[in-house]
Amino acid sequence: MPLHTFFDRAGRMQPIERALLAAVWDDGLQHPWPPSTVELAKNVVNGAFRDPLTSSAARSLFTIHVKGTSENCADLPLDKWFDFTPTTSALSEEDELLRLTLAAACLHAFIQANWTGPDVDVQPLEVISVPPELSQIITEELLNQKSTAELAYGGEPAYHLSKNPIFLRLAKLLFDIPYHHCQTAPWWRLRTWFVHQQVLDEPTAVPPGVLSSVEPLLKNLSSEPDLFGALTLEQGLLEHLLGHDKTAAEYFVRAARATQLEYELTGALGKRTKFQQNDITQLVLLAESRQREDCPPESPDTAESSAKSMPDDSDSAGNDVTIPETLALNDDTLLEQTEFTSSSTATNTSRLNHINPSSQPALHPLDQCILLAMCLNVRNTSPSHGITAEQMSPYVARVISHPRNWSVHTMALLLRSRLESTRTRTVERSTLQLQALVDQMPTADSPTAERLRFVHALPLPSRWEMEHELARRFLSLGVVKSALEIFERLEMWEDVVRCWQSMERRDRGIAIVRDLLEGRKAEADVVLERGKAKSATEQRRRTLDAAREAKLWCLLGDLEPEHAREHYEHAWAVSAETSGRAMRSLGGFHFARAEYPETIACLRRAVAINPLLARSWFILGCAYVRVEDWEGAREGFTRCVTIDDEDGESWNNLASVYLRMGETGKKVEPEDDEAGDGKVEEKVADLTISDESSGSIPFSNKMLAFRALKQGLKFSYENWRMWNNYMVIAMDVGELSEACRALGRVVEERSTKDGAGCVDEEVLERLVDAVTRAPADPAEAVEGGGNNAQPMHNPNEGHGLLRRVTDLFERTILPRVSSPRIFRAWARLLTWQGRWEDALNAYLDGYRCSAAGTMEKGETDVVKWREAVTEVEDIVDVLRNFGPRAESFNWRLQARSIVRTFIGRTKDFEDEPEWSRLIVLQEDVRKEG
Incomplete structure (x- = not known):
């Protein structure tokens, strides 16, 4: 589609804006702008950034205007150095287009230097005009140091070895000014935030207007399927980076529809x-x-x-x-x-x-980008x-x-x-x-414009992140030395320390961090090359921004547990109370010592700084559980599952919290609450419900707990504790079919280790009760709306539950475990169905594994013997009652054999009063024969 057909709602500059976005230049472009402006835009589209950024227009725009003395220039933020928005009048269309073009040039120059390569051929001081009186103060090193410090956001530091971070900072400053004519500025702002997030140690929440501000632009792109698809895809990639996988998936599918990409996995x-x-x-x-x-x-x-x-x-x-x-x-x-x-x-x-x-x-390459994004979505939304x-x-x-x-x-x-x-x-x-x-990044084997054209539509990692991934790969293969070399070159000190710890050299890790904090490491080689060895410490302290210094103090606290609190608090002070890492570490420190009010105070500050880290919310929720603040605990675990809906432990704990809340959110006494052992690793809350506690829990809360556990089990399918909790709640809310499924999963997971103890026999008996309370004849078990011809059955009772309970016995429980209560429950179910012979065999199987059936000669336990006498009487009564109904079953012979065998084994108890009951029973069964 020709470029000049792009929508023209606000005037004349849309074709150039479109060319900048699509990264494709059309020499037949229709435009009213001076040749110099058009040439700037063309060079930016073609990836030649030196000419636009060193042009007279750029040098004029990037001239430093600092009011006051030169001494305080370095202390002012960068947005005070430049005059991007005149206060006297609004910007003209041409001025806005110039700023938009140069901002795009700055952004792409930063991406080229740190993502796609090769190295850019323009340096910051060639772009920024420095007044003569400031030339000794404003150096390239100062520009990069200030930019890195100002790019720290949400308590997360920016990567300090990124190349030319001043270009990213200038791009952000230019895109943040108000645009009244350039309609695509919100899209560029979205791209800039996506790049900015990847520079930070951890993603943080972006301002709410970043995503919402592009919605009006989407409406005007309805006739441009590729641009519509590209913008939708970039929205999804930002959501993916922030951990919002479901929302990202919706954007990816919408992008495929927009570009009319047909695809099918078959x-x-x-x-x-x-x-x-x-x-x-x-x-x-x-x-x-x-x-x-x-x-x-x-x-x-x-x-x-x-x-x-x-x-x-x-x-x-x-x-x-x-x-x-x-x-x-x-x-x-x-x-x-x-x-x-x-x-x-x-x-x-x-x-x-x-x-x-x-x-x-x-x-088409754009469709390939969409498929790669969907590939990421498969990873993030599958169990x-x-x-x-x-x-x-x-x-x-x-x-x-x-x-x-x-x-x-x-x-x-x-x-x-x-x-x-x-x-x-x-x-x-x-x-x-x-x-x-990694090796191809610095090469110039392909045009810059080619490398940059689709870079915004891809989750392509930065150069340092790709090297970091290579080092981690080496570490997983046991090539520690090669990994250590990369980590040290990238100055990723946490990973360096981890390598030394893996080699059982924690002392070496401590020495590295202390050298960094005291200026004795990392800058020494550079300083020596410059002939400034005497000022190494001062230089290091000056270039070490607050966010990075706070992170190093936190790392030192991790390495020195005996001084951890002191180091974490110092990190918080150094960062001017902006380091989320410091508060997360301090919160974990207090939690491990069962200091839960202090934990809550610290983690509340941490999540206020960066609310996207599920781990902080999880420990905060656990701390609220310890102090029995169920409303706070619910908020913590709800935020966990909002960030990561595959977090089965958080779903389980959220269910536990629901069961401990009153109707208005007031706390009630928990039943068998978690032990306050202070272990962060204790993830699964015990959820034991008794009849007394169950009565004080609103039914709505029970249903919320049931749904939370049902969701969590999708991602923790082999967690038997969660299945056990799910079974208890399902019984309580009347979802007996689900309780039956849950009991089966517990047996499958635990039968090898626990034997018959893995079966909750009380639940099993209640399931059998739920079936047998209905009429045995299906035609008589008609429920509302049904008739004798087509009976309707409730899946949670009677004939609707029968198949599930039968399968539970036949396929899951009986092939694995056995106990008297299990066999008796099975026998009751068979009796209800009129399967008399099977029922008698089940009763007999139960007797054989009971105290009476397993008693041997020489037994001296009187209490056990008396219990066995009662069991013998019970099984004889069962044979008398049901034996006549089972054809071809010689129940009388079975009864005589049982009594005779038991008497023969337990003659040592002839002096006991209950012995006479056995003699009478033996005479009775003889007479019946």
Whole structure:
């Protein structure tokens, strides 16, 4: 679609704004602007940032205007140095366009320096005009130090070794000014925040207007499917970075709809190994892009799947671009990629059934970005089990098969490297591929514009984060020395200390942190090179911003538990009460010592600074539980599951809290509350409900607890404690079918270790009661709205519950465990069904494992013997009552045998009064014979 057809609601500058957003320049652009302004925008689009940023217009805009003496210049924030918004009059359209263009140039220069490479060819002091009287004070080092300090946000420090952070800071300052003519400024502000979040140690909540301000722009993009899809995708990526996975998933699907991307995860016959004889169904992602006017369709045969140069579909000049090297697997068993032997899929009704899985058409790079985003969503919204990697692989393979863009292909290779890192046959390629991706960053093997075009539509990690990931990979493989070298070069001291701790050298870690705080490390080599060895300590202290210093004090507190509180409090003071890390550490310190009021005070400050960390909310909720503040505990655990809805422990604790709240949120006495042992690791609250406590809990709270546990069990399926809690609550709210399922899961998980003790026999008996209280004849068990022809059954009682309870006995309990009560409950259920012979056998099985059936000669326990006498009488009564109803069952012989055997084994008790009862019983069964 030609650029000049873009919506024109506010005037003349929209085509240039669109070109800046789409990163594609059209020489036939219709515009009314001076050639100098147009040339600036064209250079920015083409990735040539030196000319725009060193132009006279940029030098004029980036001139430092500091009021006061030169001595206090370094103490002023950067926004006071420049005059981006004149106070006398509003900015003209051309002035706004100039600021927008230069802000985009600053942002992309920062991304090029720290994400895509190669190194930028312009330095900050070539961009910023410094008055002569300030030339000795304002240095590049000062600019970067102030920028890093000001980029700290939400109590989280910015990475201190990022290159040219002044460019990101200038971009933020320019995009934050009010724009009245440039409609796309909110979109650029969204992009800037996405980059800013990745510079911080931990993501923090963004201002609410960042996402909402682009909604009006979306309405005007309805006729531009690619721009609409790109903006929606970028919204989703920001939500993904903030941990809002469900919201991100909705954005990704909306983006696919906008670009009219057709995709389907299905199966097709194929082979995965070299020696495979039979074809089996393999997962495959079928996908097809819509045909674009400015991008002719490409034959699958022309798109190479190997790492080599190939023409990009969007390169109007027809230049070849080089993609990252794709390493071969070279395994003696696994194929390089799945070989599909069928030209059709398992789903014949699919809209994409016409696509051959082994020869799919090439996708547009934007659609590839959407598929990679969906791949991330598969990881974040699936339970933690093995199928997740299998689901992700087809997404990645679909993108890798047709390289179209340098950055997109880099992201796809990175995701494949992560997926392959846990498999023995692929871990070598995984590590070497990651190393190759790190090594390619500084190279200039592809145009800058090509690398930057889709960078905002990808969750591509920064250069230092990718190196950090490589170091962690080395560490997981046991290559500690190589990992340590990378961590030290990146000055990621927490990881350095972790490496030394893994080598049992905690003292070395303490020495490193103290050297950093006292200025004896990390700057020494640089200072010596500059001939300033005498000022090393002063230089280090000056460049160490408050956020980083606070983090180091927290790290020292972790290493020196005996002085932890002192170090954490000092970190809080150093940061001017802005370090969330300090308050999180101090809160954990108090919690471990059962100082719960102090824990609550600290963590309240921590979550106010950065509310996105679920761990802080979890410990805060636990602290509220200890002091029995159920309203506060509910808030804490609710925030946990809001941030991460797959946190099964938080769902369980939230259910526990609901059961301890009164109707108005007032606390009630808990039943068997958690022991105050001060362990942060105690995650699962005990949830034991007695009849007395149950009566004081509102039914609405019980239902909230039931739903919370049901949600949590989706992600903690093997947590038997949660299943046990779920069973108790389900019984209490009348969801007996779910209670039956929960009891079965507990037995499956615990029978090997606990035997019959894993069965809650009282619950089992109540389940049998719920079935047997209904009429045995199904026709008589008609409930509201039914009739004799079509009876309606409640799934939680009677015939509606019968199948579930029967399966519980036959498939789960009886094959694993046995006890007298279990067999008696089973016998009652069989009796209700009229299965008399099966019921008698069940009663007899129960007797055989009872005290009477297991009593041997020489027993001396009188109490046990008296109990056994009663059991003998009971089983004889059962045989008398039900034996005549069971055809071909010789109940009389069974009764005589039981009494005779028991008397023979227990003759040592002939002097006991109960012995006469046995003699009378024996005579009675003889007469009945």
